Amino acid sequence: MDSLVKLSNITKEYGTKIKTKALDKINLEILEGEFLSIIGQSGSGKSTLLNIMGTLDRPTDGELLFKGSKISRLNDDALANFRNNNLGFVFQFHHLLPELSVLENVLIPAWITFEKKPTATIIDRAKELIVLVGVENRVNNKPNELSGGQRQRVAIARSLLNNPSLVLADEPTGNLDSDASDNIYELLRTINKELNTTFIIVTHDMHIAAKADRVIEIKDGEIVRDVSNRSKAEEEAFKEFSPKNCLYCKSL
Amino acid sequence: MSLNVMLALKFLKSGRNQTILIILGIAVGISILVFIGALIDGLQKDLIDGTVGNTPHIIIDPSQEKPTPQIQANDGTIYNRKTINTYRRTPTISGWKQDISLIEKNKGIITISPAVIGAGFISKGGINKSVVIRGLNINEGDKIYDITRRVIKGEGLSGSNNILIGSSLANDLDISINDIVNITTNNGNQDLYNIQGIFDLENEALNNSWIVMDIGRAQKFFNLDGNISTIELQVEDIFMATSIANNLKGQFKGYDIKSWQENNQQLLTALNSQSSSTLLIQVFVLIAVTLGIASVLAISVIQKSKQIGILKAMGIKTKNASSIFLLQGFILGFLGSLIGSGFGSFLTLIFVTFVKNEKNEPLFPIEISFNYILTVIIIATIATTLAAAFPARRSAKLDPIEVIRNG
Numbered sequence: 001m002d003s004l005v006k007l008s009n010i011t012k013e014y015g016t017k018i019k020t021k022a023l024d025k026i027n028l029e030i031l032e033g034e035f036l037s038i039i040g041q042s043g044s045g046k047s048t049l050l051n052i053m054g055t056l057d058r059p060t061d062g063e064l065l066f067k068g069s070k071i072s073r074l075n076d077d078a079l080a081n082f083r084n085n086n087l088g089f090v091f092q093f094h095h096l097l098p099e100l101s102v103l104e105n106v107l108i109p110a111w112i113t114f115e116k117k118p119t120a121t122i123i124d125r126a127k128e129l130i131v132l133v134g135v136e137n138r139v140n141n142k143p144n145e146l147s148g149g150q151r152q153r154v155a156i157a158r159s160l161l162n163n164p165s166l167v168l169a170d171e172p173t174g175n176l177d178s179d180a181s182d183n184i185y186e187l188l189r190t191i192n193k194e195l196n197t198t199f200i201i202v203t204h205d206m207h208i209a210a211k212a213d214r215v216i217e218i219k220d221g222e223i224v225r226d227v228s229n230r231s232k233a234e235e236e237a238f239k240e241f242s243p244k245n246c247l248y249c250k251s252l
Numbered sequence: 253m254s255l256n257v258m259l260a261l262k263f264l265k266s267g268r269n270q271t272i273l274i275i276l277g278i279a280v281g282i283s284i285l286v287f288i289g290a291l292i293d294g295l296q297k298d299l300i301d302g303t304v305g306n307t308p309h310i311i312i313d314p315s316q317e318k319p320t321p322q323i324q325a326n327d328g329t330i331y332n333r334k335t336i337n338t339y340r341r342t343p344t345i346s347g348w349k350q351d352i353s354l355i356e357k358n359k360g361i362i363t364i365s366p367a368v369i370g371a372g373f374i375s376k377g378g379i380n381k382s383v384v385i386r387g388l389n390i391n392e393g394d395k396i397y398d399i400t401r402r403v404i405k406g407e408g409l410s411g412s413n414n415i416l417i418g419s420s421l422a423n424d425l426d427i428s429i430n431d432i433v434n435i436t437t438n439n440g441n442q443d444l445y446n447i448q449g450i451f452d453l454e455n456e457a458l459n460n461s462w463i464v465m466d467i468g469r470a471q472k473f474f475n476l477d478g479n480i481s482t483i484e485l486q487v488e489d490i491f492m493a494t495s496i497a498n499n500l501k502g503q504f505k506g507y508d509i510k511s512w513q514e515n516n517q518q519l520l521t522a523l524n525s526q527s528s529s530t531l532l533i534q535v536f537v538l539i540a541v542t543l544g545i546a547s548v549l550a551i552s553v554i555q556k557s558k559q560i561g562i563l564k565a566m567g568i569k570t571k572n573a574s575s576i577f578l579l580q581g582f583i584l585g586f587l588g589s590l591i592g593s594g595f596g597s598f599l600t601l602i603f604v605t606f607v608k609n610e611k612n613e614p615l616f617p618i619e620i621s622f623n624y625i626l627t628v629i630i631i632a633t634i635a636t637t638l639a640a641a642f643p644a645r646r647s648a649k650l651d652p653i654e655v656i657r658n659g
Contacts, residue, residue, distance in 0.1 A: 056565055056653050077569050084567025091656050095562040099262040111255040112568045158566075170656070 003068070004165060004198050005030040005053055010062035012048050012221075022048040024221040025062070030200065032165065035192045037201045037209040040218035046202050047170055049218065053200065054087055054168045055079045067165070084112050088159030088197075092171035095155065096143040102154050103139045106130060109162040122161075129157040133187060149180035156187060160197065167191075169201045173208060181205060256572050259563075260579035263556060271584070274548045278588025278636065279595055281541035285534050285628050286596025290618050291603070292530045296523050298616035300490065303519055304512045306398050306453070308365070308484030309493040311515075312351075312500065313508040314343035344479035345507075351483065354503065360496055363486035365392035368470035370481070372437040374417075374463065376425045383421065384461045385437070387470020387480075396486055399451050399464060405429055406449035411466045414448035418459035422450045435463065441473055538632065542639040545584055549577055549643035553650075560647050561655025574644035581640025582633060589632035593625045 005028075012023040022045045030036060030053075040046040051057035052064065055071060064072040071082060088109075096105045106126040110118040118126070130136050133153035135146070143151050152172060159167050169188070173181035185208050192199050201212065209215050217225040264271045323331045345351065345366075352364050368387030373380045386393075390409045394400050399416060400408035406429040409416055415435075417427065427433065427447055436442045445465070453459055471478060487493050493511035501509050513520055553560070560573050597620050604614045 051653050054565070056656070080564070080567040080569050082567070083565065087567075089562075089565050091562075093656075095558060095656065097259075097262075097559050097562070099259075099266040099559075108255070108563070109566050111258070112563070112566055112572075115254050115572070117253050117258075 002032050003029050004032045004034075004066070006065040006068075007053070008063045008065070010049075010052060010059045010064065012045075012052060012057070013060045021221050023052070023059070026221075026223060028216070028223065028226075030166075030198065032198055033192070033196045035189065035199045035201075035213045036216065037203055037212035037214070038216045038218060039203060039206075039209050044218045045221040046218045048221075050168050050170055050200065050202050053166075054089060055083055084109060085162060086165055088162070088164040088167035090152070090155050090159050090167060090169040090172045092174040096151055096158070098143050101140050101142060102130065102135060102146070103127070105143065105154055106158045106161055108158060113162060126157070126161055129160050130154070132160075132191070133157045147180075149176055149183060152176065152180075152184055153187065156184070156191070160191065160195070163195075164197065166198045166200065169199065171202060171204065173203065173205055178207075181208065185211060254572075255568070256575045256579060259559075259576050260583060263552065263559075263576065264580055264583060267552065267555070270548065270552075274545060274584055275588045275591065277544050278541050278584060278632070279592035281537050281544075282589040282592025282628060282632050283596035283599055284537050285632070286593050286620075286625060287599045287603075288530060288533060289624055289628070290596070290600045290620050292526065293621070293624070294616050294618035296526065297619075299519070299523065303516060304490055306396065307512065308396055309487045309490055309512045310361075310485040310497045310500065311510050312345075312355075312483040312485070312504070313510075314345050314481070315506050315508050316343065342481070344476055344481055345483065346477075346479045348480050348483060351504065355483070355485065355500065358496060358499060358503075360488045360492050361485050362488050363392060363395040363484075365389065365396055365484045366467060366480045367393065367482050367484055368467055368474060368476060368480050370437055370470070370474045372435055372463075374421070374425065375434045375436065376427060376431075379425060381421065381425065382461070383417075383435070383463045385435070385463045385465065385470060385473070387465055387467040387473075389467045390464075393464075396484055397453070399453070402453060403449040403451045406447065408449060409464060409466065410448065411469070413443070413445050413469070414465070415445045416449040416451050416464040417447060418462045419450050419452045420456060420459040421461065421463075422447075424460075435473075437474055439475065441475065443473060538635055541588075541632065542635045545581055545636045546639040546642050548584075549581060549640050550646065552580065553577060553643040553646045557647075557650055558655050560650050561652040564650065564652040565656060570648045573650075574648045577644040577647055578637055578640045581644075582637045585633040585636025585639075586629070588636070589629045592632075593629055597625070 007026050007028045010023055010026040011021065014020045014022055026049065038046045038049060048057065052059050055064075059072055062072075063070055066082070066086065071079070074082060097108070100108075103123070103126060106129060107118050107123065110122045110126075127136075127139070130139055133156050135150050135153050135157070138146055138150060138154075143154065146154065152175075156172075167188075172188070173184050176184060188199055188201070189211070191197055201208065203209050213228065215225070215227045216223055325331060348366050352366065355361060355364055366389060368385075370385045371382065372385050373382045388397075390400065403416065404419060406416075421427070425433075427450075429447055429449070431447045432444050433447060434442065435445055451459075451464070453462070465473075467480070470476075471480065487496050490512065494513045497509050497511035497514075501507075560576075563573055564570075600618055600620055604618050607615055609615055
């Protein structure tokens, strides 16, 4: 598999007088088609890492490469363009626009790309994605007429519209009950297999984390574990992160 | 439709009550602009019309002769020429017929009325009153003074020894129609005249002193030898009077040519200061409207910060995100000023219809000028769009991470 994202010596500091290191010389390579989860305590730096990979935040130092090209030096508009073409985002709070219908929400990425009303082809694709995430009977509803799980499904469909190579999900199941969480996970997994979209999921949910191909644990801005689950059975993987072994879990 | 236009409309639609309130706010402001504008415009036109409507706009007089210099003898004694000279005639215009045909060639002049003006006194029953005798060609003169229409007793002028006199003068001397009066000019000529009509020019000074007779008759009465004393003009656009007068000054030497503006500096100053204070009111109303929009949109940016944050994460360019708010400002301003113009015109119409004087006529004519309304709409729309620039800047600075992190 080819390298999709590569971080070399990524450091992120906050504050001017008193400096807080959120990330300390992170080196990480993510391959195309991987399904990766990032775990860690609150404040460990996992969300910062995701934001830097998503170009929403700029590293203080270090280099971010996407498909081999340096992108951490691009200007704001070029980065916006880059995000629009290559990345999909799913957040804990679905962040759907309450003023727009489900279909309109899903169409936003293409609307941003072309700066005009999307073509029939794109609308068809949006409808296919809505079918894929299973909210086809809600196409013309507003987000506040949907359940939490349905909203997150719409957000997933939206993240996929522009055929991104990478979808970044920050606690996508954080607001959902366990049944809905499992459903969302299954959906992400299906998309990962069918469309070969790379997923990076920041999560608290050990069940979800254990199902990923690869789990990265962050503590105090450093990667403390990088475990591949691909070869392991799911239960074995979960055991790996069971309270006895899991550094993060111990602190729970 | 581009995304920013679509979102601007959706945002306005979602905050419907807020949108309606601010549009109403703008509309009220703009209706005041339109109403005050129309009112002051009408008032000023009425004032100017009252001042110059029935008077000449340009007066062409022969140049006044300078007083002759005094002579100082060697021993220091001062001799006044008057003691040496005999009677000096007041200057007159002799070639006026040629002058009029030359004046006619100038553009923008609608009435040319030659006139004889002289002083004298009228006697009846042992009472003398000083009067101004105006010899007019009644056809031309009426276009300026509109005397025939304003005759309240008797009838219009028909030449020979008939005269018209002012109503106050008639009252004072107890004169009625077809009375015969004795008039003496200041150079001593005396004649009897028949009162054909009494006029009311709605001006006490004129009603108290004017006597109107045929110009030919006046020329003979003042021994003018076919000369006249002044040419009076009316122009099409009264504000062009000074420039037309200046043109005439270039064409005619030896005349004293004055426009109404030169004779009414005080009125013009008053009108100008009225216009300035109106402008000041309008500017402040516009500022209030603009601040209103700016504050509403500033709140809107905060309300919509989640949406803007997620759009930025999805790659909307900063300028497009900002333009959502500029567009909202534009739409609010345009709709508000459109409705406000309608409202203001309606208010003006109500004023014209219901506020009447004792004769049941509108106080003064008010015209709603399409150009003025168009200007108001354009300026208000530009101002409100600019007002949206501050919230738009705010949205440009919005950091998507902040929004995403805090839900």
